[in-house]
Amino acid sequence: MGSLTLNNLTKSFGKTEVIKGVDLEVRDGEFCVFVGPSGCGKSTLLRMIAGLEDVSSGDVMIDAARVTQLPPSKREIAMVFQSYALYPHLKVRDNMGLAMKRAGASKPQVEAAVDEAARMLSLEPLLDRRPAELSGGQRQRVAIGRAIVRRPKLFLFDEPLSNLDAALRVATRIEIARLHHELKATMIYVTHDQVEAMTLADRIVVLDGGRVAQVGAPMELYNDPANTFVAGFIGSPQ
Numbered sequence: 001m002g003s004l005t006l007n008n009l010t011k012s013f014g015k016t017e018v019i020k021g022v023d024l025e026v027r028d029g030e031f032c033v034f035v036g037p038s039g040c041g042k043s044t045l046l047r048m049i050a051g052l053e054d055v056s057s058g059d060v061m062i063d064a065a066r067v068t069q070l071p072p073s074k075r076e077i078a079m080v081f082q083s084y085a086l087y088p089h090l091k092v093r094d095n096m097g098l099a100m101k102r103a104g105a106s107k108p109q110v111e112a113a114v115d116e117a118a119r120m121l122s123l124e125p126l127l128d129r130r131p132a133e134l135s136g137g138q139r140q141r142v143a144i145g146r147a148i149v150r151r152p153k154l155f156l157f158d159e160p161l162s163n164l165d166a167a168l169r170v171a172t173r174i175e176i177a178r179l180h181h182e183l184k185a186t187m188i189y190v191t192h193d194q195v196e197a198m199t200l201a202d203r204i205v206v207l208d209g210g211r212v213a214q215v216g217a218p219m220e221l222y223n224d225p226a227n228t229f230v231a232g233f234i235g236s237p238q
């Protein structure tokens with residue numbers, strides 16, 4: 001299971017409120033895409049869901065359990081960042097296994113989980129390399145593999161393809177879609193790319209200035225945008 005509920009979530013940095021009361025339900029197994037202009041709060045919202053950022057008010061629930069005060073390691077969430085965030089001194093296999101090892105799993109358990117994730121992403125030939133010996137696309141596949149290792153309830157992706165060239169973006173997008181089907185996992189994916197949003201999403205959440213402007217299936221937003229802001233993002237002529 002892996003449903004997510006956000007209840008009237010807010011976040012202020014100093015006196016500036018950047019998330020202004022977000023309510024959202026993401027269903028178990030859903031692929032939910034957050035879109036919106038730079039600075040609208042996409043990363044902040046994702047970091048609050050992951051527990052990397054404190055909330056100012058409101059609640060984060062996973063499978064109806066309140067996790068608002070739990071540290072990231074206790075939330076059964078894995079996050080993939082635009083910048084990969086791999087440890088440069090560790091081999092791929094150790095980057096992938098680190099969180100599970102820290103959580104107290106035995107060496108054979110960690111090895112089995114890393115091997116399985118590596119198989120799913122065809123990373124076996126790379127397991128003994130260090131990040132500096134990988135291309136950008138390979139690093140991002142390792143970061144995705146690392147997210148799979150602990151079989152989280154919820155996957156969070158923050159613009160994971162932004163640093164890749166056009167061909168790799170398409171290939172990696174297709175790989176993420178395949179993983180979604182294979183794992184039947186709940187995924188929340190931030191992008192400012194309309195093609196990624198339209199092709200990956202079961203539902204798109206359009207954010208505008210820290211608020212939800214509209215939520216709906218891609219074709220619902222395309223055919224019936226709530227306002228010109230949403231129309232501008234989804235590309236439907238008004």
Ligand code: ADP
Nearest residue numbers: 013014018036037038039040041042043044045
């Ligand atoms: P997005 O990911 O949609 O581009 P962010 O979530 O990164 O937007 O940022 C939303 C707003 O919050 C921006 O105005 C940004 O400058 C501000 N912000 C983000 N992180 C911090 C921080 N640690 N301290 C102060 N302001 C921040």
Ligand code: MG
Nearest residue numbers: 042043044158
């Ligand atoms: Mg961002």
